Amino acid sequence: MFDPTIFDNLKVVLEGAVYDMDLNDSVVIMGRTDRIELSSMSRSFSMTMARKEDGVAEGSFMLTASVADLAAELLADSKQQPGCSLELSFVFPITDIERDCSESVSMIGEIWGAGPQLSQCIMMEYGEQPRRMKSKLDVKFVKKLDERHIDDIPSLLEHFHLCLERLDERIIE
Template identity: 60%
Template sequence: MFDPTIYDNLKVVFEGAMYDMDLDDFVQIIQRTDRVELATMSRSFGMEAVRKQGGQVIGRILLTASLADLAAELLSQSGEQPGCGLELTFIFPIQDMERDCALAAKQMIDIWGDKVSIAQSIHMEYGKQPVKLENHLTVQFLRKLDERQIDDIPSLLEHFLLSLERLDQHFATE
Protein backbone atom coordinates (compact mmCIF):
# COMPACT_ATOMS: atom_id res chain seq x y z
CA MET A 1 0.00 0.00 0.00
CA PHE A 2 1.18 3.53 -0.80
CA ASP A 3 2.31 5.52 2.23
CA PRO A 4 1.93 9.23 1.46
CA THR A 5 4.90 11.47 2.10
CA ILE A 6 4.88 14.70 4.10
CA TYR A 7 4.62 16.56 0.81
CA ASP A 8 1.58 14.51 -0.30
CA ASN A 9 -0.23 15.09 2.98
CA LEU A 10 0.43 18.84 3.07
CA LYS A 11 -0.49 19.22 -0.60
CA VAL A 12 -3.88 17.57 -0.09
CA VAL A 13 -4.69 19.78 2.91
CA PHE A 14 -3.58 23.00 1.18
CA GLU A 15 -5.47 22.13 -1.98
CA GLY A 16 -8.69 21.29 -0.12
CA ALA A 17 -8.49 24.39 2.05
CA MET A 18 -7.90 26.64 -0.96
CA TYR A 19 -10.87 25.17 -2.83
CA ASP A 20 -12.98 25.60 0.32
CA MET A 21 -12.03 29.30 0.32
CA ASP A 22 -13.14 29.43 -3.32
CA LEU A 23 -16.46 27.73 -2.54
CA ASP A 24 -17.02 30.13 0.38
CA ASP A 25 -16.59 33.09 -2.04
CA PHE A 26 -13.45 34.47 -0.39
CA VAL A 27 -11.11 33.87 -3.32
CA GLN A 28 -11.23 32.75 -6.92
CA ILE A 29 -8.64 30.15 -7.90
CA ILE A 30 -7.05 31.28 -11.15
CA GLN A 31 -4.19 28.78 -11.53
CA ARG A 32 -3.10 25.40 -10.19
CA THR A 33 0.21 23.66 -10.85
CA ASP A 34 1.44 20.25 -9.78
CA ARG A 35 4.95 19.44 -11.01
CA VAL A 36 7.53 16.71 -10.74
CA GLU A 37 10.93 17.91 -11.93
CA LEU A 38 12.63 14.77 -13.24
CA ALA A 39 16.07 16.35 -13.57
CA THR A 40 16.28 17.05 -9.83
CA MET A 41 13.54 14.68 -8.63
CA SER A 42 11.86 17.57 -6.84
CA ARG A 43 8.16 18.28 -6.57
CA SER A 44 6.17 21.47 -6.35
CA PHE A 45 2.53 22.33 -5.95
CA GLY A 46 1.11 25.79 -6.38
CA MET A 47 -2.19 27.61 -6.48
CA GLU A 48 -2.89 31.21 -7.45
CA ALA A 49 -5.93 33.16 -6.31
CA VAL A 50 -7.45 36.62 -6.20
CA ARG A 51 -10.07 37.90 -3.77
CA LYS A 52 -13.59 37.56 -5.17
CA GLN A 53 -14.62 40.94 -3.75
CA GLY A 54 -12.91 43.02 -6.45
CA GLY A 55 -9.45 41.67 -5.82
CA GLN A 56 -6.65 42.42 -8.25
CA VAL A 57 -3.60 41.31 -6.28
CA ILE A 58 -2.59 37.78 -7.25
CA GLY A 59 -1.56 35.52 -4.37
CA ARG A 60 0.41 32.33 -4.99
CA ILE A 61 1.08 29.48 -2.58
CA LEU A 62 4.02 27.23 -3.50
CA LEU A 63 4.81 24.01 -1.62
CA THR A 64 8.09 22.32 -2.54
CA ALA A 65 9.96 19.14 -1.68
CA SER A 66 13.45 18.24 -2.88
CA LEU A 67 15.03 14.85 -3.37
CA ALA A 68 16.99 15.44 -0.14
CA ASP A 69 13.70 16.00 1.72
CA LEU A 70 12.20 12.82 0.31
CA ALA A 71 15.35 10.79 1.04
CA ALA A 72 15.51 12.10 4.62
CA GLU A 73 11.91 11.02 5.14
CA LEU A 74 11.98 7.62 3.42
CA LEU A 75 15.39 6.58 4.70
CA SER A 76 14.90 8.06 8.18
CA GLN A 77 18.32 9.68 7.95
CA SER A 78 19.58 10.79 11.32
CA GLY A 79 20.43 14.46 11.60
CA GLU A 80 18.22 15.35 8.64
CA GLN A 81 14.84 16.98 9.11
CA PRO A 82 12.38 15.96 6.41
CA GLY A 83 9.76 18.46 5.39
CA CYS A 84 8.62 20.87 2.72
CA GLY A 85 9.39 24.43 1.81
CA LEU A 86 6.59 26.96 1.65
CA GLU A 87 6.59 30.35 0.00
CA LEU A 88 3.87 32.82 -0.78
CA THR A 89 4.11 35.34 -3.60
CA PHE A 90 1.93 38.39 -4.07
CA ILE A 91 1.89 40.17 -7.44
CA PHE A 92 0.59 43.73 -7.67
CA PRO A 93 1.18 47.04 -9.47
CA ILE A 94 3.19 49.84 -7.87
CA GLN A 95 3.81 53.48 -8.77
CA ASP A 96 6.73 54.63 -6.59
CA MET A 97 9.25 51.84 -6.06
CA GLU A 98 10.87 53.06 -2.83
CA ARG A 99 7.67 54.15 -1.09
CA ASP A 100 5.50 51.24 -2.24
CA CYS A 101 8.06 48.50 -1.55
CA ALA A 102 8.68 49.88 1.95
CA LEU A 103 4.91 49.98 2.64
CA ALA A 104 4.38 46.45 1.29
CA ALA A 105 7.26 45.08 3.39
CA LYS A 106 5.87 46.73 6.53
CA GLN A 107 2.42 45.28 5.86
CA MET A 108 3.84 41.77 5.44
CA ILE A 109 5.92 42.03 8.63
CA ASP A 110 2.82 43.23 10.51
CA ILE A 111 0.88 40.18 9.25
CA TRP A 112 3.55 37.45 9.20
CA GLY A 113 6.00 38.57 11.89
CA ASP A 114 9.74 38.09 11.77
CA LYS A 115 9.79 34.30 11.30
CA VAL A 116 9.71 34.73 7.53
CA SER A 117 12.01 36.10 4.86
CA ILE A 118 10.54 38.82 2.65
CA ALA A 119 11.95 39.59 -0.80
CA GLN A 120 10.64 41.89 -3.50
CA SER A 121 11.50 42.03 -7.18
CA ILE A 122 10.20 44.67 -9.54
CA HIS A 123 9.18 43.74 -13.09
CA MET A 124 8.46 45.92 -16.10
CA GLU A 125 8.09 45.40 -19.81
CA TYR A 126 10.89 47.10 -21.71
CA GLY A 127 9.75 49.57 -24.34
CA LYS A 128 6.15 49.70 -23.19
CA GLN A 129 4.74 53.13 -22.43
CA PRO A 130 3.61 54.18 -19.97
CA VAL A 131 6.02 52.21 -17.79
CA LYS A 132 4.07 49.90 -15.49
CA LEU A 133 5.92 48.48 -12.49
CA GLU A 134 4.83 45.18 -10.98
CA ASN A 135 6.01 43.99 -7.57
CA HIS A 136 6.54 40.28 -6.93
CA LEU A 137 6.69 40.13 -3.13
CA THR A 138 7.72 36.74 -1.74
CA VAL A 139 7.19 35.58 1.83
CA GLN A 140 9.35 32.52 2.50
CA PHE A 141 9.10 30.46 5.65
CA LEU A 142 12.48 29.89 7.25
CA ARG A 143 11.76 26.40 8.55
CA LYS A 144 10.45 23.31 6.85
CA LEU A 145 6.85 22.28 7.29
CA ASP A 146 5.70 18.80 8.15
CA GLU A 147 2.52 17.14 9.38
CA ARG A 148 2.84 18.83 12.77
CA GLN A 149 1.81 22.08 11.07
CA ILE A 150 -1.32 20.71 9.35
CA ASP A 151 -3.57 22.23 12.04
CA ASP A 152 -1.92 25.62 11.34
CA ILE A 153 -2.96 25.66 7.66
CA PRO A 154 -6.37 27.33 8.21
CA SER A 155 -4.69 30.12 10.19
CA LEU A 156 -1.96 30.43 7.56
CA LEU A 157 -4.62 30.81 4.85
CA GLU A 158 -6.42 33.46 6.93
CA HIS A 159 -3.13 35.39 6.96
CA PHE A 160 -2.82 34.78 3.21
CA LEU A 161 -6.30 36.26 2.67
CA LEU A 162 -5.51 39.19 4.99
CA SER A 163 -2.35 39.84 2.95
CA LEU A 164 -4.42 39.92 -0.26
CA GLU A 165 -6.93 42.32 1.36
CA ARG A 166 -4.28 44.73 2.65
CA LEU A 167 -2.33 44.75 -0.60
CA ASP A 168 -5.57 45.25 -2.58
CA GLN A 169 -6.45 48.22 -0.36
CA HIS A 170 -3.17 49.99 -1.09
CA PHE A 171 -2.10 48.84 -4.54
CA ALA A 172 -5.09 47.76 -6.65
CA THR A 173 -5.60 49.99 -9.66
CA GLU A 174 -8.97 51.33 -10.69
Protein backbone atom coordinates in the same frame (compact mmCIF):
# COMPACT_ATOMS: atom_id res chain seq x y z
CA MET B 1 -0.11 -0.15 0.12
CA PHE B 2 0.95 3.43 -0.67
CA ASP B 3 2.05 5.46 2.33
CA PRO B 4 1.72 9.18 1.51
CA THR B 5 4.73 11.37 2.11
CA ILE B 6 4.80 14.60 4.09
CA PHE B 7 4.57 16.46 0.77
CA ASP B 8 1.47 14.50 -0.29
CA ASN B 9 -0.30 15.09 3.02
CA LEU B 10 0.43 18.83 3.12
CA LYS B 11 -0.48 19.24 -0.55
CA VAL B 12 -3.89 17.59 -0.12
CA VAL B 13 -4.77 19.70 2.92
CA LEU B 14 -3.58 22.97 1.32
CA GLU B 15 -5.36 22.25 -1.95
CA GLY B 16 -8.61 21.34 -0.23
CA ALA B 17 -8.52 24.44 1.96
CA VAL B 18 -7.93 26.72 -1.03
CA TYR B 19 -10.78 25.12 -3.00
CA ASP B 20 -13.00 25.67 0.06
CA MET B 21 -12.03 29.36 -0.03
CA ASP B 22 -13.01 29.40 -3.72
CA LEU B 23 -16.36 27.74 -2.96
CA ASN B 24 -16.99 30.31 -0.20
CA ASP B 25 -16.41 33.10 -2.76
CA SER B 26 -13.48 34.65 -0.89
CA VAL B 27 -10.94 33.93 -3.66
CA VAL B 28 -10.86 33.02 -7.31
CA ILE B 29 -8.25 30.43 -8.28
CA MET B 30 -6.24 31.59 -11.27
CA GLY B 31 -3.78 28.74 -11.63
CA ARG B 32 -2.62 25.43 -10.25
CA THR B 33 0.66 23.59 -10.90
CA ASP B 34 1.66 20.14 -9.69
CA ARG B 35 5.17 19.12 -10.83
CA ILE B 36 7.63 16.31 -10.46
CA GLU B 37 11.07 17.37 -11.66
CA LEU B 38 12.69 14.18 -12.89
CA SER B 39 16.19 15.64 -13.26
CA SER B 40 16.40 16.51 -9.56
CA MET B 41 13.65 14.19 -8.29
CA SER B 42 11.96 17.13 -6.57
CA ARG B 43 8.28 17.93 -6.31
CA SER B 44 6.43 21.22 -6.23
CA PHE B 45 2.82 22.27 -5.92
CA SER B 46 1.51 25.80 -6.30
CA MET B 47 -1.77 27.67 -6.59
CA THR B 48 -2.35 31.28 -7.60
CA MET B 49 -5.41 33.25 -6.54
CA ALA B 50 -6.88 36.70 -6.03
CA ARG B 51 -9.69 37.98 -3.85
CA LYS B 52 -13.04 37.56 -5.55
CA GLU B 53 -14.23 41.09 -4.78
CA ASP B 54 -11.94 43.93 -5.86
CA GLY B 55 -9.01 41.54 -6.26
CA VAL B 56 -6.12 43.31 -7.96
CA ALA B 57 -3.22 41.71 -6.10
CA GLU B 58 -2.42 38.09 -6.94
CA GLY B 59 -1.05 35.68 -4.40
CA SER B 60 0.46 32.25 -4.79
CA PHE B 61 2.06 29.65 -2.61
CA MET B 62 4.58 27.00 -3.57
CA LEU B 63 5.15 23.85 -1.56
CA THR B 64 8.36 22.00 -2.48
CA ALA B 65 10.16 18.84 -1.44
CA SER B 66 13.61 17.82 -2.63
CA VAL B 67 15.01 14.33 -3.08
CA ALA B 68 16.94 14.88 0.18
CA ASP B 69 13.66 15.59 1.99
CA LEU B 70 12.07 12.46 0.56
CA ALA B 71 15.13 10.31 1.33
CA ALA B 72 15.30 11.58 4.91
CA GLU B 73 11.64 10.69 5.36
CA LEU B 74 11.68 7.28 3.70
CA LEU B 75 14.98 6.17 5.26
CA ALA B 76 14.13 7.68 8.66
CA ASP B 77 17.52 9.43 8.64
CA SER B 78 17.98 10.97 12.07
CA LYS B 79 20.65 13.37 10.73
CA GLN B 80 18.21 15.07 8.34
CA GLN B 81 15.00 16.91 9.14
CA PRO B 82 12.38 15.73 6.63
CA GLY B 83 9.75 18.20 5.53
CA CYS B 84 8.70 20.64 2.85
CA SER B 85 9.58 24.22 2.04
CA LEU B 86 6.88 26.86 1.67
CA GLU B 87 7.13 30.14 -0.16
CA LEU B 88 4.41 32.72 -0.76
CA SER B 89 4.46 35.35 -3.51
CA PHE B 90 2.34 38.43 -4.00
CA VAL B 91 2.25 40.38 -7.28
CA PHE B 92 0.61 43.81 -7.32
CA PRO B 93 0.80 47.09 -9.26
CA ILE B 94 2.87 49.98 -7.92
CA THR B 95 3.29 53.61 -8.95
CA ASP B 96 6.00 54.94 -6.62
CA ILE B 97 8.81 52.40 -6.17
CA GLU B 98 10.22 53.67 -2.87
CA ARG B 99 6.92 54.38 -1.15
CA ASP B 100 4.95 51.36 -2.40
CA CYS B 101 7.73 48.82 -1.85
CA SER B 102 8.50 50.12 1.61
CA GLU B 103 4.83 50.15 2.64
CA SER B 104 4.14 46.67 1.28
CA VAL B 105 7.18 45.09 3.00
CA SER B 106 6.21 46.77 6.26
CA MET B 107 2.58 45.66 5.94
CA ILE B 108 3.42 42.05 5.03
CA GLY B 109 6.06 41.97 7.78
CA GLU B 110 3.45 43.03 10.35
CA ILE B 111 1.14 40.21 9.27
CA TRP B 112 3.77 37.43 9.28
CA GLY B 113 6.10 38.63 12.03
CA ALA B 114 9.85 38.09 12.16
CA GLY B 115 9.89 34.41 11.10
CA PRO B 116 9.92 34.42 7.30
CA GLN B 117 12.41 36.07 4.96
CA LEU B 118 10.99 38.82 2.73
CA SER B 119 12.37 39.83 -0.65
CA GLN B 120 10.94 42.03 -3.36
CA CYS B 121 11.63 42.76 -7.01
CA ILE B 122 10.14 45.22 -9.49
CA MET B 123 8.86 44.18 -12.92
CA MET B 124 7.88 46.23 -15.95
CA GLU B 125 7.55 45.61 -19.64
CA TYR B 126 10.08 47.54 -21.69
CA GLY B 127 8.46 49.96 -24.12
CA GLU B 128 5.04 49.83 -22.47
CA GLN B 129 3.46 53.28 -22.29
CA PRO B 130 2.29 54.45 -19.91
CA ARG B 131 4.88 52.59 -17.90
CA ARG B 132 3.16 50.20 -15.50
CA MET B 133 5.19 48.56 -12.79
CA LYS B 134 4.48 45.56 -10.63
CA SER B 135 6.12 44.36 -7.46
CA LYS B 136 6.69 40.71 -6.64
CA LEU B 137 7.04 40.25 -2.91
CA ASP B 138 8.22 36.81 -1.73
CA VAL B 139 7.69 35.41 1.76
CA LYS B 140 9.97 32.43 2.38
CA PHE B 141 9.58 30.31 5.48
CA VAL B 142 12.97 29.12 6.71
CA LYS B 143 11.62 26.31 8.87
CA LYS B 144 10.47 23.16 7.08
CA LEU B 145 6.83 22.08 7.36
CA ASP B 146 5.65 18.60 8.21
CA GLU B 147 2.43 16.94 9.37
CA ARG B 148 2.65 18.69 12.74
CA HIS B 149 1.84 21.92 10.87
CA ILE B 150 -1.39 20.68 9.25
CA ASP B 151 -3.51 22.31 11.98
CA ASP B 152 -1.79 25.64 11.17
CA ILE B 153 -2.94 25.64 7.53
CA PRO B 154 -6.29 27.43 8.14
CA SER B 155 -4.46 30.19 10.03
CA LEU B 156 -1.78 30.36 7.33
CA LEU B 157 -4.45 30.82 4.65
CA GLU B 158 -6.23 33.46 6.76
CA HIS B 159 -2.95 35.40 6.92
CA PHE B 160 -2.47 34.85 3.19
CA HIS B 161 -5.97 36.24 2.48
CA LEU B 162 -5.32 39.18 4.83
CA CYS B 163 -2.19 40.01 2.80
CA LEU B 164 -4.25 40.05 -0.41
CA GLU B 165 -6.91 42.20 1.28
CA ARG B 166 -4.40 44.75 2.62
CA LEU B 167 -2.51 44.93 -0.68
CA ASP B 168 -5.79 45.46 -2.55
CA GLU B 169 -6.82 48.23 -0.11
CA ARG B 170 -3.47 49.96 -0.62
CA ILE B 171 -3.78 49.70 -4.40
CA ILE B 172 -7.36 51.05 -4.52
CA GLU B 173 -6.58 54.10 -2.32
